[in-house]
Amino acid sequence: MRVVTLxxxxxxxxxLKAGEQILLSGxxxxxxxxxxxxxxxxxxxxxxxxxxxxxxxxPSPAPPGHVIGSCGPTTSARMEPFIPDMLRLGMKVVIGKxxxxxxxxxxxxxxxxxxxxxxxxxxxxxxxxxKSRKIVAWEHLGPExxxxxxxxxxxxxxAWDLHNGSIYTRKLSDNER
Amino acid sequence: MKESIRLISGEEISRAVASLYAGxxxxxxxxxxxxxxxxxxxxxxxxxxxxxxxxxxNLKIAAETGLPICQDTGTAVVFVExxxxxxxxxxxxxxxxxxxxxxxxxxxxxxxxxxxxPLGDRINTMNNTPAVIHLEHVSGSEIKxxxxxxxxxxxxxxxxxxxxxxxxxLGIINLAESCxxxxxxxxxxxVIVGIGIGGNLETSGILAKKALxxxxxxxxxxxxxxxxxxxxxxxxxxxGIGPQGFGGKTTVMETRILQSACHMASLPVTVCIECHAxxxxxxxx
Numbered sequence: 001m002r003v004v005t006l007x008x009x010x011x012x013x014x015x016l017k018a019g020e021q022i023l024l025s026g027x028x029x030x031x032x033x034x035x036x037x038x039x040x041x042x043x044x045x046x047x048x049x050x051x052x053x054x055x056x057x058x059p060s061p062a063p064p065g066h067v068i069g070s071c072g073p074t075t076s077a078r079m080e081p082f083i084p085d086m087l088r089l090g091m092k093v094v095i096g097k098x099x100x101x102x103x104x105x106x107x108x109x110x111x112x113x114x115x116x117x118x119x120x121x122x123x124x125x126x127x128x129x130x131k132s133r134k135i136v137a138w139e140h141l142g143p144e145x146x147x148x149x150x151x152x153x154x155x156x157x158x159a160w161d162l163h164n165g166s167i168y169t170r171k172l173s174d175n176e177r
Numbered sequence: 178m179k180e181s182i183r184l185i186s187g188e189e190i191s192r193a194v195a196s197l198y199a200g201x202x203x204x205x206x207x208x209x210x211x212x213x214x215x216x217x218x219x220x221x222x223x224x225x226x227x228x229x230x231x232x233x234x235n236l237k238i239a240a241e242t243g244l245p246i247c248q249d250t251g252t253a254v255v256f257v258e259x260x261x262x263x264x265x266x267x268x269x270x271x272x273x274x275x276x277x278x279x280x281x282x283x284x285x286x287x288x289x290x291x292x293x294x295p296l297g298d299r300i301n302t303m304n305n306t307p308a309v310i311h312l313e314h315v316s317g318s319e320i321k322x323x324x325x326x327x328x329x330x331x332x333x334x335x336x337x338x339x340x341x342x343x344x345x346x347l348g349i350i351n352l353a354e355s356c357x358x359x360x361x362x363x364x365x366x367x368v369i370v371g372i373g374i375g376g377n378l379e380t381s382g383i384l385a386k387k388a389l390x391x392x393x394x395x396x397x398x399x400x401x402x403x404x405x406x407x408x409x410x411x412x413x414x415x416x417g418i419g420p421q422g423f424g425g426k427t428t429v430m431e432t433r434i435l436q437s438a439c440h441m442a443s444l445p446v447t448v449c450i451e452c453h454a455x456x457x458x459x460x461x462x
Binding site for chain 1: 223224227228231232234235238239242243244245246247248249250285286287288289290299301303328330333362363364365421422423424452453454
């Protein structure tokens with residue numbers, strides 16, 4: 001399996017193919033509904049959006065001895081109203097789960113952005129692939145606070161690639177049927 | 178007839194609820210693991226199968242580490258069958274249940290996900306209360322408590338509809354199919370489809386939720402409903418949506434239906450979608 005280290009170069013981004021499983025390492029920022037609302041209302045994104053992918057997640061609290069609690073992806077479709085602005089601000093990679101609209105897929109394509117899907121409901125496994133967590137904004141939001149995570153080989157799937165490929169509408173090959 | 182009142186303290190109920198809720202969120206969940214492993218054996222190579230492997234690994238990791246299976250430890254839905262001879266002398270049932278949920282939330286590091294008010298500030302209550310409690314008053318001197326940790330990803334793609342009274346099985350099948358086609362990839366498949374048929378607007382929703390409590394692999398005792406469940410599962414699996422929506426043979430693990438009488442002019446139906454991280458636990462006090 002291919003290991004992809006963040007921040008990802010344009011070349012590597014281009015080489016990703018919908019349906020491929022990769023192991024992702026490096027820095028990502030967590031944000032979901034409330035944080036997106038605040039980022040766009042205040043006009044301030046508390047991380048380098050061009051180089052740090054957004055991971056749609058709201059982790060459970062870290063038990064003693066753990067860096068973070070359970071930390072799987074949340075439904076990406078809820079963030080769709082915010083996506084056009086985030087793409088304009090330079091977002092290149094998103095990690096979430098579930099299909100989003102065709103309109104959003106085209107927008108990703110237009111901005112040269114890639115959608116990665118982590119395995120929904122697999123939060124305990126994801127937790128073991130996170131080396132560190134630092135809250136960087138809006139701590140009062142609790143699980144929805146913006147934090148920077150360092151990933152260590154988190155398994156994710158390329159959902160939308162730069163070549164109009166989608167894991168959700170992929171034609172199943174004969175041996176998958 | 179000489180039946181005596183049985184006293185059960187609020188504390189005893191809180192303790193039971195806390196242990197059920199934490200246990201449901203963390204596991205182990207051998208029956209879900211077995212079910213997914215069986216599905217894996219039938220899936221062909223591809224990202225759907227790979228996602229299924231991750232889902233199974235995750236259940237093992239949760240049980241080993243004590244981390245919740247999923248960060249969304251849900252809305253705590255608590256079904257209580259309260260025997261008529263039981264008296265809780267020191268507090269209300271709701272107080273006892275909510276104390277248990279709050280205790281599990283802080284003690285087992287579960288995520289608080291309840292916010293209030295629902296419009297505007299949406300402030301997190303920080304202890305995942307209030308629970309949603311469904312109380313049934315039954316005869317006897319026991320309390321049966323069942324907890325379902327219900328994630329929002331799957332809840333958001335569920336649907337309640339008032340169908341025309343003669344819509345029949347086909348109406349139910351079509352509704353289930355439209356929910357699954359529109360939302361399954363967002364609901365962490367392979368999902369369980371709970372369907373409540375009849376009652377009225379609110380009853381069908383409770384029936385659909387309650388249907389999710391049935392143990393995996395246990396068949397419906399009503400022959401017509403058992404047949405309809407099979408038909409729906411087969412039809413939905415033919416969509417090819419597959420695990421996580423990545424394509425594959427299994428989109429739905431099982432369909433479960435509960436029914437109730439309804440008004441002659443109505444056919445209320447709720448389709449409640451449940452994610453593969455199916456978290457329930459129950460006990461009898």
